[in-house]
Every structure is written in C-alpha cells, then in structure tokens.
Amino acid sequence: MKLGTLFKDAWDALFSEAATEPYPNPHPDETERLRGRLRWNPEGCTGCSLCVKDCPAAAIDIFVLDKKAKQFVMRYDIGRCTFCGQCMQSCRFDCWQAANDDWSLAATTANGFVEYYGKEEDIERVLAGPVTDDPVKV
Numbered sequence: 001m002k003l004g005t006l007f008k009d010a011w012d013a014l015f016s017e018a019a020t021e022p023y024p025n026p027h028p029d030e031t032e033r034l035r036g037r038l039r040w041n042p043e044g045c046t047g048c049s050l051c052v053k054d055c056p057a058a059a060i061d062i063f064v065l066d067k068k069a070k071q072f073v074m075r076y077d078i079g080r081c082t083f084c085g086q087c088m089q090s091c092r093f094d095c096w097q098a099a100n101d102d103w104s105l106a107a108t109t110a111n112g113f114v115e116y117y118g119k120e121e122d123i124e125r126v127l128a129g130p131v132t133d134d135p136v137k138v
C-alpha cells in the first residue's frame with residue numbers, strides 16, 4: 001500500500017461514523033445486523049439432514065425417530081456454532097432462524113450450551129439412549 005493511500009484511509013477513518021456498535025454500554029435487547037442464537041422450527045422439516053451435512057462447525061445433529069411421522073429432534077451446540085448462517089441457507093423450508101433478541105451468549109461454564117429442539121417426549125427418548133434406527137446420528 002502506498003504511503004499516501006495509507007494516510008488518506010487513516011484520515012477518512014478518523015472522521016467517518018463508527019462501523020461497530022458500542023458494547024456493553026448500551027446493551028441493546030435486539031440487534032439489527034447480528035445473528036444470535038439459532039432456533040429450529042420443526043414445521044416443514046423433512047429430516048433431509050442437509051443442514052447437518054452443510055454445517056462447517058458440526059454444531060447440529062438431527063435424530064430421526066420416525067421419518068414418516070416427521071418425528072425429529074435437533075441438537076444444537078451453541079458453543080460450536082460460528083453463526084455463519086449456512087444452515088439457514090441450506091434449509092429449503094426455513095426451519096432455521098437466527099434470533100436477533102438472544103445474542104449475548106457468553107457464559108463462564110459450558111452448561112446450557114447444548115440445546116435440543118423437538119417434542120418433549122422425543123427429546124426424552126433421545127436423551128435416554130441411542131436411537132438405533134437413526135440413519136443420521138446415534
């Protein structure tokens with residue numbers, strides 16, 4: 001980079017509006033541009049597992065309890081998620097959404113960083129032990 005360009009960029013940066021937002025004070029409840037915790041909506045999910053395969057961080061797993069009955073449990077590891085949005089891109093049925101009102105996720109322990117989405121009884125079944133007929137994840 002030429003010295004003149006460097007000074008011009010520095011000069012422009014000094015007098016332009018900040019591209020970042022102040023944090024933690026103020027601490028906005030909602031953000032416009034930030035992707036927060038991902039939420040999974042089972043409506044429309046076909047159990048195709050495309051989102052699982054495309055996730056570059058191996059942050060999600062799907063447990064297929066009964067594909068015909070559309071009985072799925074989704075496991076989401078917030079600690080692994082990079083919030084890249086690939087799962088939202090991959091899903092043709094808009095099952096994944098990034099919450100902009102749940103984004104301040106720092107914690108001092110890993111407890112609570114793994115979430116299970118699905119019907120309560122299905123989650124209990126997954127947590128109880130391996131789902132043997134699950135083609136995607138056991």
Ligand code: SF4
Pocket residue numbers: 044045046047048049050051052062090091092093094095096
């Ligand atoms: S890509 Fe969408 S439809 Fe396929 S398993 Fe993931 S959430 Fe379900």
Ligand code: SF4
Pocket residue numbers: 038054055056057058059060080081082083084085086087088
């Ligand atoms: S946002 Fe990216 S890292 Fe997080 S679950 Fe989706 S695909 Fe994986």
